[in-house]
Amino acid sequence: MFKPNLIILEQAESTQDVAKTMAFDGASSGSAVMALHQVRGRGRSGAQWFAPQGKNLSISVVLRPSIEVCRSPLIGMLASISVAEILDNLCHPLKAFLKWPNDVLVQDKKIAGILSEARIVDTSLEFVILGVGINVNSSIVDFPDELRDFLTSCFILTGKTFDLKEVGNRFLQTLGRLFNKLEADGTSFIPSCWESKWLHKGHKLVRDGVKGIATGIDSDGSLLLKLPDGKMLKISSGPLFTE
């Protein structure tokens, strides 16, 4: 059962580390921490995650899903679906789309990223720390020069500013609803729900020089690429490019 409980910090190195300590101390699903200033935010693949002080949402949530380890990528997908749902609302009438595995884009520019870190003991999933960064109130000048063409924020898209605490609580509520559905019904709803917001569904994608059509999301969150000979290539990690 998801019990939302949000702690708000003025500053943290990375909310991922704070949430991990909370999980080791026994925190239950829904325990979350957000930082108004995240000094050393972490992105996927060892990248840094940049957030200007006090402007964007940096939040990490403890989850203890009762699922097999092989399905843990679906937890990141649950987060990207939740983020897209709240962004549809905040940036109405614009729509948020998902890029595999779980970037969130509006008007083809990245507005949010998700970092899902799992703790596996023996062969079971003990907990997942779900880290979410959403560009909420940042202006274009807040982004590094070289990223300005690729990033956006709710403020840039709508001209409005939003209360970060409220956005954090909305995200937690939405995630909680989907997490409780997962606990009640299992994970089978996640791939189709994610696909309904998929930016590249039916597009030609390239992986290591191999071209195929982005056809579906498998039951473990892998991307299914249909090759010219009709065979299906299952991709579970790593970069993919549009042609």
Ligand code: BTN
């Ligand atoms: C990505 O590379 O797209 C993922 C970015 C994830 C950033 C969030 S911000 C809150 C949490 N704390 C971190 O250090 N990283 C995640």
